[in-house]
Amino acid sequence: ACYKAAELCRALVKEGATVQVVMTEAAAQFVTPVTMQALSNQPVYVSQWDPREPNNMAHINLTRHAHAMLVAPASADFMAKLLHGRADDLLSLMCLARPVDTVPLLLAPAMNKEMWAHPATQRNMAQLRQDGAKVLGVGQGDQACGEVGDGRMLEADELRHSLEAFFAPKVLQGRRVLVNAGPTYEAIDPVRGITNRSSGKMGFAIARAAADAGAMVTLVAGPVALPTPHGVQRIDVISAQHMHAAVLAQAAHADVFVAAAAVADWRVDLAASQKIKKEAGAAPPALRFLENPDILAEVAATARALSGALFCVGFAAESENLLAHAQAKRARKNVPLLVGNIDPDTFGQDDNALLLVDEHGYRELPRASKADLARQLIHDLATRLAPKTP
Numbered sequence: 001a002c003y004k005a006a007e008l009c010r011a012l013v014k015e016g017a018t019v020q021v022v023m024t025e026a027a028a029q030f031v032t033p034v035t036m037q038a039l040s041n042q043p044v045y046v047s048q049w050d051p052r053e054p055n056n057m058a059h060i061n062l063t064r065h066a067h068a069m070l071v072a073p074a075s076a077d078f079m080a081k082l083l084h085g086r087a088d089d090l091l092s093l094m095c096l097a098r099p100v101d102t103v104p105l106l107l108a109p110a111m112n113k114e115m116w117a118h119p120a121t122q123r124n125m126a127q128l129r130q131d132g133a134k135v136l137g138v139g140q141g142d143q144a145c146g147e148v149g150d151g152r153m154l155e156a157d158e159l160r161h162s163l164e165a166f167f168a169p170k171v172l173q174g175r176r177v178l179v180n181a182g183p184t185y186e187a188i189d190p191v192r193g194i195t196n197r198s199s200g201k202m203g204f205a206i207a208r209a210a211a212d213a214g215a216m217v218t219l220v221a222g223p224v225a226l227p228t229p230h231g232v233q234r235i236d237v238i239s240a241q242h243m244h245a246a247v248l249a250q251a252a253h254a255d256v257f258v259a260a261a262a263v264a265d266w267r268v269d270l271a272a273s274q275k276i277k278k279e280a281g282a283a284p285p286a287l288r289f290l291e292n293p294d295i296l297a298e299v300a301a302t303a304r305a306l307s308g309a310l311f312c313v314g315f316a317a318e319s320e321n322l323l324a325h326a327q328a329k330r331a332r333k334n335v336p337l338l339v340g341n342i343d344p345d346t347f348g349q350d351d352n353a354l355l356l357v358d359e360h361g362y363r364e365l366p367r368a369s370k371a372d373l374a375r376q377l378i379h380d381l382a383t384r385l386a387p388k389t390p
């Protein structure tokens with residue numbers, strides 16, 4: 001956990017956060033304050049008697065301007081101490097002295113699996129939650145002690161994400177969002193197939209941004225090797241027909257459908273059940289294609305036929321005349337919002353620029369990371385939804 005804390009510190013600084021590191025004496029046994037100072041670019045505090053503070057009140061001075069306090073790792077002992085409001089070192093003092101209304105406290109537990117499962121730890125965490133702390137989850141797997149189980153501290157990336165999610169405005173609270181993402185794979189025979197260059201990154205970023213915004217998110221993913229965003233329910237599919245079935249089954253429960261997947265327009269008619277062999281002198285196999293169902297158009301039409309309560313968003317990747325194609329596609333698919341990829345070479349990249357096309361016109365979201373664009377898109381979307389009926 002201590003090296004994850006060092007990595008987290010670095011990641012947060014890289015993302016533009018100001019990180020003030022405070023360590024317990026115990027933490028300083030594992031990683032030196034010098035390491036954390038170098039990573040955070042700030043002096044590190046360990047003692048409540050630190051003479052660098054002119055008024056000698058580090059516990060007050062360090063807690064008045066923070067947007068959040070994160071204890072990572074939070075040991076079983078430290079949580080037991082917090083529970084009782086004890087304050088015998090700088091970190092516990094700060095947890096107690098922080099203004100609770102403006103400085104939320106997040107805890108990232110890390111301990112052996114038996115310590116984690118112990119009723120005392122579970123009881124303490126329940127009480128800490130009641131006292132207003134946000135207790136993050138733990139990971140599962142190999143532990144430093146050699147045992148295997150629950151209690152590992154979350155990875156640095158997961159912690160950074162938890163912090164970002166914690167700060168994200170909950171503009172989709174209570175909404176159910178369905179996203180499809182990635183390419184589809186259309187088999188020719190058991191070992192060959194046709195697919196496309198979609199990486200799934202944009203759709204996954206949208207699923208994550210929607211979950212961070214408070215939505216319950218289901219992600220129907222084509223064959224991609226991306227990690228599932230935290231808190232998102234994922235359904236893996238291969239072909240357009242699989243994706244069609246999975247999306248239709250989920251659409252009935254959704255408030256929003258974002259069709260970010262690059263669905264193959266055609267599939268191979270009569271895919272061979274055995275590998276097609278290359279015979280000397282024989283002509284190459286002739287492939288015939290059948291049209292795949294248009295998932296977006298079908299979901300949008302079904303939604304209109306029912307109550308119209310499902311808000312559908314389409315995507316378009318064009319190699320020319322984006323605006324004209326996007327407007328035509330929006331009308332053809334009969335959806336209220338169509339998102340165009342401004343750069344057709346965006347496949348697999350981490351950034352992009354988008355064009356939002358609706359019945360009134362269009363708006364550009366300038367080049368930014370896909371994570372950033374996804375957040376902007378989710379905000380835009382939230383303003384378009386009819387108010388939630390209680």
Ligand code: CTP
Nearest residue numbers: 259260261263292293294295296314315316317
């Ligand atoms: N889409 C879909 N099902 C398909 C094809 C496309 O749901 N069988 C959705 C995509 O997820 C995307 C939108 O429709 O949201 C636009 O996809 P695109 O392939 O660009 O549109 P097409 O209608 O296939 O037009 P074209 O390929 O001619 O550009």
